[in-house]
Amino acid sequence: MGNGYLLNPENWTLLQGVAVFGLCALVIAIAGTRITRIVDQLADRTGIGEAAAGAVLLGATTSLGGSVLSVTAAWNGNADLALSNALGGIAVQTFFLAVADMVYRRANLEHAAASAPNMMQNALLIMLLSLILMTPLLPNVTIWNIHPVTPLLFLVYVYGITLVHRAHHAPMWAPTQTRETREDKPDDISQMPPMVRLVSEFFVLFVVLGFAGYLLEPSASVIAAETGLTHTVVGVMLTAISTSTPELVTSVAAVRRGALTLAVGGIIGGNAFDTLFTAASDIAYRNGSIYHSMTDDILFWLCLTLLMSAVLLMGLIRRERQGPGRIGLESLLITLLYMGGVWLMFSQV
Template sequence: MVFLFCVLVIGIAGTRITRVVDQLADRTGIGEAAAGAVLLGGSTSIGGSVLSVTAAWNGHPELAVSNALGGIAVQTFFLAVADMIYRRANLEHAAASAPNMMQNGLLILLLSVILMTPLLPDVTIWGIHPVTPLLFITYVYGIYLVQGARNMPMWAPTKTRETREDTPDDTTRMPSPARLWGEFTVLLVVLGFAGWTLEPSATVIAAQTGLTQTIVGVLLTAVSTSIPELVTSIAAVRRGALTLAVSGIIGGNAFDTLFTAASDVAYLGGSIYHTMTDATLFWVCLTLVMSAVLMMGLIRRERSGPGRIGLESVLILLLYLGGVWLLLSQL
């Protein structure tokens, strides 16, 4: 009951925060791509980040890492679901932008570093692996490059009849910036508290059902804490904020890689990267494949594929469902 209640709270607060971020993007002038990457991606991921850090602090590294990395896979899956909702054209075609591709490149880079770290020496400085600060620095610099790709783009995608550009709405009819920031902060706190409450319930479920913490992390906590990404992407598509929908997912994925870094800081048993199981490493590899497929789709920009969605969306759906099947087949 606690688990389901937290999921409900995350879903409601996550839906509400989409409208706030969309208006903040216009009010502040930073654009939907940057707002989706930093504000929407970070805020909708706060529940998952709190859960991972809490799990690591309580000595459950497998749950912490599988929740963080499993969330990236399911959120990429949700982007394919959003493509199914937008029937006019392939979502990646309509929301083509340099910042979105830059964000996806950043995600692939961060995931590759995480995948490589267990092969490095198991050394820590004050209990923290040297790769952890590197992940934070890389993310901050990557977001700087994303903003630069918006402000001073070196190339632009070909505009077609289906392309939807990031055009600001009428800000005179929006609430004041102070009110928007206040509402954003309240929703952020609600999402964080729900994630903190979700961790002990997930641990109990794993213990009483006999499921591994990897399965619980990938299929229960990762999916439940990623519900805001699903509802916000669908809400953004229906609002016509296509760039926000895509950047919210991809930006949230890049932010989610920092769950692992933050969990390493919280974990008292040494390097959390060297506790990663084969099942967790498999999900890192699977997520890299899904992200590469998405990158190729963003570059190719197919207007309409099988079932009136992009071919990359079909492949992402099959990859994720195949990964779930393999994970469950181990029971």
């Protein structure tokens, strides 16, 4: 039995699949955590602000493992895993924001980190999710096996990020300042590593996260095949959570560092970026429109994610200082919605 036999995922046992999955999840968690500090410093050095950095740099990079997994699954014709990983990741990351709120005890996170860029990002997320939800109801027409909504998703995302950047530099709206409000104030640049070192470390971790995401896909498929679980359950509960672990760790780390805008912007920005998993998966999927391959379970998680995002936006606008259990009422509702979705999914297995 040669090395080629062991390297072929089709020959892996359940134990080997779980081992590879666990190792990749650990690598993603460690690399994703380390990249938070780098992104925070890059935000200050470049002057783009924590909200925009959270959306473009932190959100995209910590989501890289999940995006590679979804694209690889779509290329292999596994639409359920590709879509459930992408949309399940958005749901669990929104739940992670509620966890970060539990960590920050001074005030509700929605109150302390309210900003025009973060609300703009959340509105962008709702718009992108709505486009994805609407697409299965549109004619199943493709050009070179790509649905016309796919390039539209990329265009809307780029335009939305441009508006987020403008909202940071020239806001037309600002939250009322209170003792608990934490503004995006840059750290002392003279105490930071050189720009070359920051960029180099950023790209090294970027590659590590991408490779770990690539190996997650075959291990997840092995786990699904060997345990009899559906790819939707594996995608929502295993791959989505494992590839979203950096968002949890980095958000808690950012809250502890006092970078509240980065914590919220990283989650919401990562969620907006994660919608592009679906667009990229449609490009990789060779059996027509991947949107029209959505099952009822995936559509349920898409609707649930939309509802959770709307609740979060209301929390950012309402800005309750203290809620039940010293967390925001919106965080409590998001937690109940996510746990309810998980319960319903397992009750049908």
